[in-house]
Amino acid sequence: MIVIHSLAGGGAERVARDLSAGWLEQGYSVSLVTQADRDVDAYVLAPGVQRYVLNTAGTSAHRTQALWKNWLRLRRLRALIKKHKPDILIGMMTTSSVLCINAARGLPCKVIATEHTHPPSQSLSPFWLKARVQTYPQAAQVVALTQGTADWLQAQIPSCKVSVIPNAVMWPMLSAEPVVPVPPRQGRQRLLAVGRLHPVKGFDVLLQAFASLTNYFPNWDLVILGEGALRPELEQAVEDLGLQDRVSLPGRVGNVVDWYQDSDLYVLSSRMEGLSNTLLEAMATGLPAVAYDCDTGPREIIRPGIDGVLVRPVADVEALAAHLSDFMAHADKRHAYGQRAADVRDRFSSARIFALWQQLLEQCLLRP
Template identity: 30%
Template structure:
């Protein structure tokens, strides 16, 4: 089969990019003709290594630079495209030139499978791709996280897809309710678990990983940990990641009086070593798609304490078995649960062992065959009835 994956910026960093690169590698390894199409290119080389058997191309070369943010917003308002709605998280990328390049590309395709990976690209593919192309929309966020204007366009146009692939059972139900008659399948992102060292619970460290942005809720994790740490003097919190909220988060740490126990660690190329050295993983997000960093932590046998935010954590965890879920944005409840697991090593070991077992359900050996089955069914016109597509 000829499979084309379209990403906004395949040369950048991010969970969606990494996930799509992994999918492309699995499909080319299975013998398929695979290409990754990057809408824009802002670097000479991709940040993730790409198998040389996977072709990589770009539609708009922006290596000479892009306009400064404030000016870009003004330019976008004057020269924006006509399909990508206001409110799409990456809308400002889609000037008339960029949107036009995507429209030209998808409208010239005549065969194969086209997989688009965010609402902006999905909407263009739905409205402009030819009937001879099998169209698959990937959704990496839950429906409720999108701006109202984006949801309205999804409801209007996604029915043209041959299939919509989502990450969680909650999202599958949401999209199925919105798009009656359109196949919606659940295929989670895959996480490599090879040679993952399990924590030995010897270090009193709570770890969190993610972009330093409001979505990740580290502004709530800091006071929650500070409250729990008052009862557990030896414990520390390590937050790994970079982002625009760094200064504000550091101010919160300073205000908490925990500067010696809460650290913003920046980006690490050895994050799996850091996970294995920790004893608890905390997820404080306001919203998630599928929390990949949490699943990776589970692969290290780390117990999870997480907000039951929409969506993701509850689609992965079984409360009391492999982690603890607390009500969304309830800082006091997060503090109490952190304190509970920090103070009970036996509980951490039990939850962590179950977490490691759960994580194996997200390995490439489990996930990638679901993609190949989907593509084969779409290519032959077979019904999409595999129960794994609707299983948790």
């Protein structure tokens, strides 16, 4: 039984969909529980995966209401666990993991907590920060996407048991709604970025870096795919920098693979990352990558000098512009790096990642 807040667009949500489909194929009985209703779903579950909705999503106006909602979430999830008796309960991300551990207290199922971002980058309330410290030692295992996150967890919560299992890159990639046609390039070249329009993704820095290069590379355009609260600020920045004819923000697209395939270079400008699904996807499609060397994530995917570059220091406009310009100026380098980038299909293959999960599931089931 996988528990996640919703199936709205996002990396952890996509992983929940992919894991549930993979385990179903392996013969497991799989269910997925969300707090949010189906009307916000961006992902479709594989036929055969049971879906349950707690109907407990939404923000709280005050502390009393928050306590009431958390109690309701706990009660409804515990009732589901008692009814369906899963052997393994998996919480996707911090709040769902804490909820699972508390809901399963005293019941025979084993709980696996997961972290899908690097914890220092999260904006959690003191309540959830304290709850993570209190509950994670009770989990059968805590799964981190990167060694950096695992090290952080073991330093902050020494008594919890941590494993590192990265996300798989699903290849070939599938398309879903909304399908947004890729505009004809008409001989121009495209720099692509994908992610939530959120400050942590560093798109403000990317726009400044690209603006400094436009006069030197008049044949290049920048596309930023994704949606989020920062859209008005980014659109204003595009206008202030005079980039209206060179930068586009098409929003969230379900056929992102088409955009990867029709681009020349991928850039990840994040200030912090967990393990970037978009970076894996772009490289699997054969795009060379330029990424900031965050504390975790890109350094565990990119092989510098082989299939991409890691930019230091993080959020430095000039450093990012310098590395982008090197690739933009040399088509042969982009081609060579792009060919080697596709190795992530094997390095992060679903078969390899599912084998790691299978080993973990078997270990948890054997524990008293």
